[in-house]
Amino acid sequence: MQTTMAAQSNQQTEVAQRFAKLDEPMNAEKYNFEYFRAKHFLEDVKRTMAAEGIRPGQPAPDFELPLVGGGRL
Amino acid sequence: MTNGSVEPLHKLHQRWGAQVQFVDVIVRQAHPGPGMREYRSEAEKMRDAEKYQRENHISWPVLVDDLRGTTHQVYGMLADPIYLIDADGRVAFYNLWAHAPTLHVAITALLQRGGRGVVNGGTDRMMHMAAALTDGWKGLRKGLWQSLTDIETAAPGLGVGAWLEHQIRPLLAPITLRAEPLPPAAKAGLTVGALALAACTVWWLRREPRRPAWQRALRAAWH
Numbered sequence: 265m266q267t268t269m270a271a272q273s274n275q276q277t278e279v280a281q282r283f284a285k286l287d288e289p290m291n292a293e294k295y296n297f298e299y300f301r302a303k304h305f306l307e308d309v310k311r312t313m314a315a316e317g318i319r320p321g322q323p324a325p326d327f328e329l330p331l332v333g334g335g336r337l
Numbered sequence: 338m339t340n341g342s343v344e345p346l347h348k349l350h351q352r353w354g355a356q357v358q359f360v361d362v363i364v365r366q367a368h369p370g371p372g373m374r375e376y377r378s379e380a381e382k383m384r385d386a387e388k389y390q391r392e393n394h395i396s397w398p399v400l401v402d403d404l405r406g407t408t409h410q411v412y413g414m415l416a417d418p419i420y421l422i423d424a425d426g427r428v429a430f431y432n433l434w435a436h437a438p439t440l441h442v443a444i445t446a447l448l449q450r451g452g453r454g455v456v457n458g459g460t461d462r463m464m465h466m467a468a469a470l471t472d473g474w475k476g477l478r479k480g481l482w483q484s485l486t487d488i489e490t491a492a493p494g495l496g497v498g499a500w501l502e503h504q505i506r507p508l509l510a511p512i513t514l515r516a517e518p519l520p521p522a523a524k525a526g527l528t529v530g531a532l533a534l535a536a537c538t539v540w541w542l543r544r545e546p547r548r549p550a551w552q553r554a555l556r557a558a559w560h
Contacts, residue, residue: 279407279408279411279412280407282411283407283410283411286410286411289405289410290405290406290410291405292404292405292406295365295404295405295406295409295410296365296366296375296376296377296404296406297365297369297375298369298374298375299369299483299487300367300368300369300484300487300488300491301487301490301491302490302491302492304491305491305492308415308416309464311413311414311415311433312415312433312434312462312464313462315413315431315433315460315462316413316414316415317412317413317414317415317418317420317431317433318411318412318413318420318428318431319428319431319459319460320428320429320430320431320455320458320459320460321427321428321455321459322427322428323425323426323427323428324420324422324426324427324428325411325412327407327408327411329362329400329401329402329403329408330383330400330401331398331399331400331401332383332386332387332390332398332399332400332401333387333390337360337398337400
């Protein structure tokens, strides 16, 4: 219950807004793959070469997630 | 983060924990298998995060991303990244593949300039694998045999390499699981050692093989 509430609050954060603007956001099933395949390794290499993520100097988007032991951060 | 990052980050936390707030975010199973299935619910993910914090004695906050990895996807979705955020909430340094010595240098630089701004070029893109290979077997072992066969199929050598490095962990850990850069003398020593090893290997491969007596007699008769 607490986890669900925290996930819901994360939906209002900058991270959620940026997620909505991603070109190809993954759904939960694709994101949590069952088998690690060569395509996952190659995606890691590709993301590394492109330095995907938040660029240095940019504001780190806020997020709010459940904390182990209770509460949110 | 991967298993290989735990020990180096503990060392970093001991050194910098009073000045830098450490935060862990649990994302997804990188190498699922029977003993550590891919996450199917947020409750399952939370339970695994609790176990991770307890078993690894993590003293800093551990957060749990939602099931589809919203935060992870926005932050680049790499397997083992570390962001160093400055006092203004901006990215000061992006370590795409966690490497404690690199982060140690970045933290030092950031604190020297008052905790603000981009440091050390802002990005380290090198795929640091040494720590993951030294301590990665702990994770792969939980998912045997699927985790091992999957990683060997996807990236041949990585799974077996993790097992081999696990066998000689006491020898490698002081180098691969360190939290600070090696001193110049140690770097020079390792370079000389690596060159000597390469030279010995070349010599061994090129040497005349020792043949059995019957083969030597046959070759002599032939010539």
